[in-house]
Amino acid sequence: MALSNDREVTLDLLKNVVSRFVQERRWQKFHDLKNLAESICIEASDLLEIFQWCTTKESKILTKDSENIRCLSNELADVMIYCLAFADALQIDVAGSVLSKLKKDERRYPVSKCMEKVPRRKHSTGRKT
Ligand SMILES: [Mg+2]
Numbered sequence: 001m002a003l004s005n006d007r008e009v010t011l012d013l014l015k016n017v018v019s020r021f022v023q024e025r026r027w028q029k030f031h032d033l034k035n036l037a038e039s040i041c042i043e044a045s046d047l048l049e050i051f052q053w054c055t056t057k058e059s060k061i062l063t064k065d066s067e068n069i070r071c072l073s074n075e076l077a078d079v080m081i082y083c084l085a086f087a088d089a090l091q092i093d094v095a096g097s098v099l100s101k102l103k104k105d106e107r108r109y110p111v112s113k114c115m116e117k118v119p120r121r122k123h124s125t126g127r128k129t
Contacts, residue, residue: 011095015088018081036086043078050075 003009022028046123051059062068087094101114 011084012070014080015094018058018084018101022085031089033086036089037065038054040079043075043082047072047075047079057092101107 003013022031050068051062054062062074084094086092087097
């Protein structure tokens with residue numbers, strides 16, 4: 001039986017499956033970092049479009065429908081496929097990167113100061129990380 005869920009499939013395996021999919025079609029020439037970053041945003045917009053014009057309350061109702069969940073799952077997969085391709089292109093270790101960023105965010109947004117508060121970003125011209 002093929003591996004097919006989060007408990008069985010590693011990020012490394014997913015990166016390899018995406019890479020093989022791209023190579024089989026000889027799409028590498030289209031997968032430069034700019035195009036991949038744009039594609040992540042475009043697919044994220046597809047995900048957001050499902051909620052377009054919904055109130056928060058309506059969005060919660062929308063996600064009780066299995067067809068809507070299927071559409072959301074497909075759009076999330078599109079986003080993640082491009083994210084994995086982007087990570088693969090730069091040889092980014094996704095798990096290490098996410099865990100490292102969460103550590104940084106824990107220091108930036110300590111529970112003692114951020115419990116049930118939406119963090120407000122200070123306006124700056126500096127680089128956001
Ligand atoms: Mg899509």
